[in-house]
Amino acid sequence: MFSRISERLGRYQKFFLLSPLLFFLIFFFAGPLLWLFRVSLYQSRGSSGFGIGGADGKEGGGFYVEGTWTIENYVRFFQDDYFRDIMFFTVELALIVTVVTMLVSYPMAYYIYKAGPKLKIFLLIIVILPKLSNMLVLVYGLQILMANNGWINKALVGLGIIDEPIKLVYTLFSVVVSKVLLIAPYTILVITAALHGLDKTLRDAAMGLGASSTKAFATITFPLSLPGSYVALLITIVWALGAFVSPLLLGNPDLTTLAVEVPRQTFENVNWAMGSAIAFIILSLMFVVVLIFNLIIGSAIKWRTE
Amino acid sequence: MSTEERKVVLEVKGLTKKFGNDIAVKNISFNLYDGEFLFVIGPSGCGKTTTLRMIGGYEFPSSGEISVRGQLLNNVPLEKRNIGMVFQSYALFPHMTVQKNVEYGLRMRGISKGARREKVADVLSLVELEEFSDRYPSQLSGGQKQRVALARVIVLEPDLLLLDEPLANLDKRLRDTMRVELKKLQEKVGITTLYVTHDQEEALAMADRIVVMHDGNILQVGSPKDVYNAPSSPFVAGFLGETSSFHGTVRACPDGTREIVVDDDMTVKPSPTHLLNDSDSVFVSIRPERIQLSKEKQIQEVNCTSGIIDFVSYLGSHVVYFINVLSGRALLKASEAIPTGEASFKVGDRVQAYWQEENVVCISEDREDSAVNV
Numbered sequence: 064m065f066s067r068i069s070e071r072l073g074r075y076q077k078f079f080l081l082s083p084l085l086f087f088l089i090f091f092f093a094g095p096l097l098w099l100f101r102v103s104l105y106q107s108r109g110s111s112g113f114g115i116g117g118a119d120g121k122e123g124g125g126f127y128v129e130g131t132w133t134i135e136n137y138v139r140f141f142q143d144d145y146f147r148d149i150m151f152f153t154v155e156l157a158l159i160v161t162v163v164t165m166l167v168s169y170p171m172a173y174y175i176y177k178a179g180p181k182l183k184i185f186l187l188i189i190v191i192l193p194k195l196s197n198m199l200v201l202v203y204g205l206q207i208l209m210a211n212n213g214w215i216n217k218a219l220v221g222l223g224i225i226d227e228p229i230k231l232v233y234t235l236f237s238v239v240v241s242k243v244l245l246i247a248p249y250t251i252l253v254i255t256a257a258l259h260g261l262d263k264t265l266r267d268a269a270m271g272l273g274a275s276s277t278k279a280f281a282t283i284t285f286p287l288s289l290p291g292s293y294v295a296l297l298i299t300i301v302w303a304l305g306a307f308v309s310p311l312l313l314g315n316p317d318l319t320t321l322a323v324e325v326p327r328q329t330f331e332n333v334n335w336a337m338g339s340a341i342a343f344i345i346l347s348l349m350f351v352v353v354l355i356f357n358l359i360i361g362s363a364i365k366w367r368t369e
Numbered sequence: 370m371s372t373e374e375r376k377v378v379l380e381v382k383g384l385t386k387k388f389g390n391d392i393a394v395k396n397i398s399f400n401l402y403d404g405e406f407l408f409v410i411g412p413s414g415c416g417k418t419t420t421l422r423m424i425g426g427y428e429f430p431s432s433g434e435i436s437v438r439g440q441l442l443n444n445v446p447l448e449k450r451n452i453g454m455v456f457q458s459y460a461l462f463p464h465m466t467v468q469k470n471v472e473y474g475l476r477m478r479g480i481s482k483g484a485r486r487e488k489v490a491d492v493l494s495l496v497e498l499e500e501f502s503d504r505y506p507s508q509l510s511g512g513q514k515q516r517v518a519l520a521r522v523i524v525l526e527p528d529l530l531l532l533d534e535p536l537a538n539l540d541k542r543l544r545d546t547m548r549v550e551l552k553k554l555q556e557k558v559g560i561t562t563l564y565v566t567h568d569q570e571e572a573l574a575m576a577d578r579i580v581v582m583h584d585g586n587i588l589q590v591g592s593p594k595d596v597y598n599a600p601s602s603p604f605v606a607g608f609l610g611e612t613s614s615f616h617g618t619v620r621a622c623p624d625g626t627r628e629i630v631v632d633d634d635m636t637v638k639p640s641p642t643h644l645l646n647d648s649d650s651v652f653v654s655i656r657p658e659r660i661q662l663s664k665e666k667q668i669q670e671v672n673c674t675s676g677i678i679d680f681v682s683y684l685g686s687h688v689v690y691f692i693n694v695l696s697g698r699a700l701l702k703a704s705e706a707i708p709t710g711e712a713s714f715k716v717g718d719r720v721q722a723y724w725q726e727e728n729v730v731c732i733s734e735d736r737e738d739s740a741v742n743v
Binding site: 262265267270271272273274275276278282283286287364365366 | 427452453458462474478
């Protein structure tokens with residue numbers, strides 16, 4: 064009897080190791096997330112808040128109408144052009160950022176993969192370095208760099224390439240550049256790891272069969288690196304869908320993303336219910352995008368490595 | 370047919386490979402003749418794989434020459450050499466079907482689709498894998514992968530086939546089957562083949578000729594029979610097959626012949642064809658299956674010693690006796706075929722061990738491990 068109890072405990076022993084993290088995730092992630100979902104189903108209070116009487120003159124304000132259950136926030140989101148445009152822009156920006164990030168990251172990752180051991184470490188440090196500084200510092204740095212009287216414009220004018228400064232900052236260009244800068248290190252690391260996981264003898268074998276090094280890359284190394292690169296692509300697109308700091312600091316009102324709209328609704332418009340609903344729509348969007356990509360790419364890859 | 374009359378396919382001359390201060394391959398030379406199945410064997414780190422990789426073009430020699438059919442290959446890049454290599458890991462392309470894998474080399478050579486299909490079909494039927502052409506490598510067994518790897522290079526009709534421990538990843542049973550299949554296939558296709566392995570049994574079973582390498586040197590080149598029966602160095606004697614080996618000193622006998630004193634009580638008399646000098650140190654080796662045992666006293670005057678059986682190793686088809694020679698230090702190994710399933714002797718038996726002088730291998734220790742180039 065006693066031994067059976069200890070045997071049972073033994074079976075669950077490994078879960079004890081998880082318990083601190085589980086505790087953390089349940090109380091600080093899953094709990095608030097559920098609460099957020101609940102809030103998104105409250106009725107909005109209109110534009111008033113902070114305890115000032117509601118538009119109907121009834122007493123009490125607050126950030127939502129307590130005790131209500133409604134999906135009107137979601138319905139409004141999809142009916143209102145304002146929100147729909149923000150959503151389309153968010154997806155558009157995410158796709159642009161993903162394409163640019165992949166185009167920047169793959170060659171870099173391949174170069175790191177091919178580099179000698181010393182150069183490899185140096186390059187990896189270069190890639191990780193920006194991640195060791197604060198995200199805001201990076202974005203403000205870009206703001207200064209791209210300003211009308213920033214280094215880039217000064218250099219271009221000084222070299223006689225342009226006559227007067229071009230507007231770089233607060234454009235789609237600056238938003239994309241900063242977003243790529245923030246995501247690329249992760250993308251590069253994931254692709255580099257994928258490339259290093261490849262069996263080098265496959266390339267040898269290809270060349271032994273008569274493939275030039277370019278052809279060996281095109282027919283062997285590149286296709287075999289795709290599953291790993293696909294993981295990098297998912298990380299990139301999910302991250303890009305949540306773009307917040309870059310459009311906030313380097314964008315303009317036309318370049319608003321859903322993530323920027325959440326605090327705007329919540330704090331400026333004091334509409335907690337709407338803010339929560341948008342937060343949930345971002346999550347769902349990420350989920351849907353991952354699902355679509357999985358369906359497309361999962362059906363394209365019929366082989367597996369051993 | 371003597372090898373000299375045959376056409377030389379591969380000529381390796383003074384080949385050397387240095388990795389920093391380490392010399393992996395030391396100035397080796399050998400020829401490979403048309404249709405020949407040559408084995409390069411040796412323990413790991415002896416330089417055999419490096420040699421193979423240099424011939425294939427995967428490593429650059431530090432010095433020396435590699436020629437195939439008279440053409441110097443040193444500066445010919447890997448992809449331009451018409452040499453097929455089968456890797457130990459098979460290196461099949463996991464994202465391509467068997468068909469695409471076998472087709473790969475032909476595609477790189479720009480051969481038309483129709484011709485490609487035909488050749489691939491021929492080769493796949495040769496290795497009996499026609500039905501597997503649409504499978505991916507992950508859906509194949511070890512032996513099938515092995516055959517795809519072979520088909521992939523054979524389809525290109527290379528001047529030379531290089532095999533790097535191709536059977537090492539298979540289990541013992543399959544390895545034995547593949548040994549026969551591979552040898553038959555090699556004979557059927559008639560392709561000149563260089564096979565690298567550390568498995569001496571494989572080499573003895575399959576090779577036309579064997580090159581034994583040790584520490585970057587070639588120690589001996591010869592047919593399996595030659596290398597087994599007349600090893601040129603203690604290392605070769607010990608590496609290929611089981612043996613009982615001793616160190617001894619040469620002594621003149623009253624009748625003018627010479628014998629080797631191994632121990633107080635044990636002398637070995639080699640065949641007179643061995644040229645020995647008095648008081649030379651020599652290495653002596655006798656194969657276990659050439660040693661006979663008897664319970665009777667003194668079977669013959671020479672090449673006979675008495676001992677006590679210390680251990681019996683049962684191996685199914687035969688047993689190996691470990692015998693302590695009475696005078697003490699020497700240890701003899703003798704094997705006995707046991708068609709009846711019963712061994713003739715048991716541990717503790719006192720036996721006479723005897724052998725014929727032509728079965729005594731003796732090597733002067735002054736020229737131990739000297740490199741040969743053939």
